[in-house]
Amino acid sequence: MTSALVNKQFRLAARPVGMPKNSDWSVTTEAVRDIVDGEIVVQSIYLSLDPAMRGWMNEGKSYIRPVAIDEVMRAGGVGKVIASKSSRFAVGDYVSGGTGVQNYWVGAADDKTAAFYKVDPKLAPLPKYLNALGMPGMTAYFGLLDVGMPKAGETVVVSGAAGAVGQTVGQVAKQKGCRVVGIAGGKDKCDFVVNELGFDACIDYKTGSVKDGLKQHCPNGVDIYFDNVGGEILDTVLTRINMKARIIICGAISQYNNTTPVKGPANYLSLLVNRARMEGIVVFDYAARYPEAAAEMGKWMAQGKFQTREDIVQGLENFPDTLLMLFEGKNFGKLILQVGQE
Amino acid sequence: MTSALVNKQFRLAARPVGMPKNSDWSVTTEAVRDIVDGEIVVQSIYLSLDPAMRGWMNEGKSYIRPVAIDEVMRAGGVGKVIASKSSRFAVGDYVSGGTGVQNYWVGAADDKTAAFYKVDPKLAPLPKYLNALGMPGMTAYFGLLDVGMPKAGETVVVSGAAGAVGQTVGQVAKQKGCRVVGIAGGKDKCDFVVNELGFDACIDYKTGSVKDGLKQHCPNGVDIYFDNVGGEILDTVLTRINMKARIIICGAISQYNNTTPVKGPANYLSLLVNRARMEGIVVFDYAARYPEAAAEMGKWMAQGKFQTREDIVQGLENFPDTLLMLFEGKNFGKLILQVGQE
Numbered sequence: 041m042t043s044a045l046v047n048k049q050f051r052l053a054a055r056p057v058g059m060p061k062n063s064d065w066s067v068t069t070e071a072v073r074d075i076v077d078g079e080i081v082v083q084s085i086y087l088s089l090d091p092a093m094r095g096w097m098n099e100g101k102s103y104i105r106p107v108a109i110d111e112v113m114r115a116g117g118v119g120k121v122i123a124s125k126s127s128r129f130a131v132g133d134y135v136s137g138g139t140g141v142q143n144y145w146v147g148a149a150d151d152k153t154a155a156f157y158k159v160d161p162k163l164a165p166l167p168k169y170l171n172a173l174g175m176p177g178m179t180a181y182f183g184l185l186d187v188g189m190p191k192a193g194e195t196v197v198v199s200g201a202a203g204a205v206g207q208t209v210g211q212v213a214k215q216k217g218c219r220v221v222g223i224a225g226g227k228d229k230c231d232f233v234v235n236e237l238g239f240d241a242c243i244d245y246k247t248g249s250v251k252d253g254l255k256q257h258c259p260n261g262v263d264i265y266f267d268n269v270g271g272e273i274l275d276t277v278l279t280r281i282n283m284k285a286r287i288i289i290c291g292a293i294s295q296y297n298n299t300t301p302v303k304g305p306a307n308y309l310s311l312l313v314n315r316a317r318m319e320g321i322v323v324f325d326y327a328a329r330y331p332e333a334a335a336e337m338g339k340w341m342a343q344g345k346f347q348t349r350e351d352i353v354q355g356l357e358n359f360p361d362t363l364l365m366l367f368e369g370k371n372f373g374k375l376i377l378q379v380g381q382e
Numbered sequence: 383m384t385s386a387l388v389n390k391q392f393r394l395a396a397r398p399v400g401m402p403k404n405s406d407w408s409v410t411t412e413a414v415r416d417i418v419d420g421e422i423v424v425q426s427i428y429l430s431l432d433p434a435m436r437g438w439m440n441e442g443k444s445y446i447r448p449v450a451i452d453e454v455m456r457a458g459g460v461g462k463v464i465a466s467k468s469s470r471f472a473v474g475d476y477v478s479g480g481t482g483v484q485n486y487w488v489g490a491a492d493d494k495t496a497a498f499y500k501v502d503p504k505l506a507p508l509p510k511y512l513n514a515l516g517m518p519g520m521t522a523y524f525g526l527l528d529v530g531m532p533k534a535g536e537t538v539v540v541s542g543a544a545g546a547v548g549q550t551v552g553q554v555a556k557q558k559g560c561r562v563v564g565i566a567g568g569k570d571k572c573d574f575v576v577n578e579l580g581f582d583a584c585i586d587y588k589t590g591s592v593k594d595g596l597k598q599h600c601p602n603g604v605d606i607y608f609d610n611v612g613g614e615i616l617d618t619v620l621t622r623i624n625m626k627a628r629i630i631i632c633g634a635i636s637q638y639n640n641t642t643p644v645k646g647p648a649n650y651l652s653l654l655v656n657r658a659r660m661e662g663i664v665v666f667d668y669a670a671r672y673p674e675a676a677a678e679m680g681k682w683m684a685q686g687k688f689q690t691r692e693d694i695v696q697g698l699e700n701f702p703d704t705l706l707m708l709f710e711g712k713n714f715g716k717l718i719l720q721v722g723q724e
């Protein structure tokens with residue numbers, strides 16, 4: 041019986057204008073209901089906090105439906121099965137999937153939206169399944185390799201370099217023989233990607249000119265730019281691209297909380313001058329190939345050639361403030377909210 | 383002896399700010415010099431006036447060097463060889479190449495910049511060699527087919543539909559089995575591309591909403607957008623693209639005379655949502671394959687399945703005002719300045 045358990049949930053109370061405020065959330069509690077045949081209860085342990093969540097809070101057509109008003113906020117997470125009437129999962133299994141911002145997820149074991157799958161805490165620490173072995177890692181891997189098509193010797197630039205996606209983009213590019221230059225905010229993050237992750241250089245956009253940094257660290261121009269931020273940085277990189285460059289549009293964190301219209305890339309005609317392309321990626325398209333990516337990155341990890349860093353904040357009640365860390369550039373590594381014990 | 387001939391020339395006197403003014407040009411005259419071994423004199427007959435010329439008048443790195451101050455303005459043209467000390471061309475030959483905005487071109491027959499090649503007025507009227515059988519046609523053909531990669535049944539939208547590039551884009555797309563919707567300014571141009579060129583529909587941006595037009599005429603969305611104009615129209619089309627859409631960036635005539643920064647496409651994140659791409663094209667990259675395009679379009683012309691329209695203005699002295707017609711949308715068909723007799 042799980043009905044003695046109290047499920048605390050963050051629901052979307054209002055569609056934010058600009059940066060999300062506390063009043064955009066409502067906190068509710070409900071008893072965990074009894075399950076019927078085919079259902080499971082998953083206790084959330086780690087929740088993945090991602091820039092994309094800001095987009096899910098807006099109305100309007102996108103690559104995924106918006107979170108509805110009064111709906112539990114969507115989030116990926118890793119948790120433990122604590123009750124099961126399904127043959128797919130046993131009590132004690134660890135799973136990754138769409139837990140939502142709540143303590144307990146209840147529903148059919150084969151729910152298509154939650155899309156739970158088993159993860160093994162002996163193969164990798166659970167938070168890694170929300171980082172390189174989860175959506176950010178898959179986004180980085182397939183965006184870089186399938187859209188960017190790097191060749192050894194090419195120069196790859198990645199913004200949000202110390203973030204979940206950026207860490208993996210840079211390290212995969214290094215494995216493929218590229219020169220890798222990150223863009224990140226602050227000396228600590230820049231030192232980390234160079235000294236710990238093996239990037240060739242990193243430009244601190246908070247203290248220096250990105251344009252000068254690109255001139256200095258990309259003497260042969262930019263062949264691939266993996267963009268997580270949009271805005272001025274995208275525009276600046278556009279002035280330094282090479283012939284036949286590839287720009288992967290993964291996100292635009294600088295624009296997500298705009299109350300004015302999105303800043304389009306004014307230098308987009310550089311695509312014409314350089315016969316270059318700009319292409320979007322959504323990770324779900326590669327779902328059938330996740331095992332391929334996990335196997336290759338897992339091999340590099342086992343060889344000690346691939347690191348990841350997580351920034352883990354404690355407590356479900358801290359969800360609203362922790363989410364804002366992403367937009368203030370305050371997280372250092374993949375941002376994760378721990379809401380339960382392993 | 384050609385030294386009795388007076389060569390009138392339009393030279394770039396100043397780099398324009400916004401729309402070119404008369405004072406941005408100087409008109410000079412000089413005697414046509416005697417030629418030496420290997421040289422020819424070409425009398426200009428038809429000059430190609432193109433939106434790209436506006437870009438060549440600006441300073442700064444681009445896909446081609448800027449026209450220098452006091453240099454004869456660059457232009458493609460068709461002319462007649464009237465003197466020759468080269469075995470490549472005989473007096474009386476018709477040639478296409480970089481004549482410049484002047485009555486006579488004088489120099490080496492194998493000059494790489496002018497890049498003259500023979501054209502046959504019996505196979506096609508000379509102005510066609512500046513339209514479908516020239517740079518605009520090649521731009522349209524390779525941009526659509528190589529970058530756009532249309533499949534039968536897909537919907538292709540092209541802006542500047544009645545212009546030199548647009549005419550050919552739409553007709554090539556029709557030959558490949560696509561649904562073709564043009565965007566043009568004015569009822570006459572729209573009627574022309576639908577009734578004469580066989581487009582499925584055309585949206586008049588001057589009298590109606592492009593967004594509504596796209597909803598009406600592209601019920602299955604937009605798979606390929608061939609962009610000659612940039613600005614608001616590009617942004618509007620971005621809201622109607624399909625998954626895996628291709629946007630070919632060929633030009634941005636709406637932005638060439640800006641005195642404010644170029645308007646970047648604010649809706650570029652539609653590329654992400656739709657896993658779409660935006661890619662630039664410069665026709666020179668396809669030089670080795672021009673004969674392939676000319677052969678295929680020539681075949682369609684001979685079969686009566688491919689029309690082109692030129693808008694021919696008379697008189698070298700009218701160059702400055704005629705050029706402005708492009709930016710005011712006043713030309714109807716490929717804009718050509720006739721400066722000599724066939």
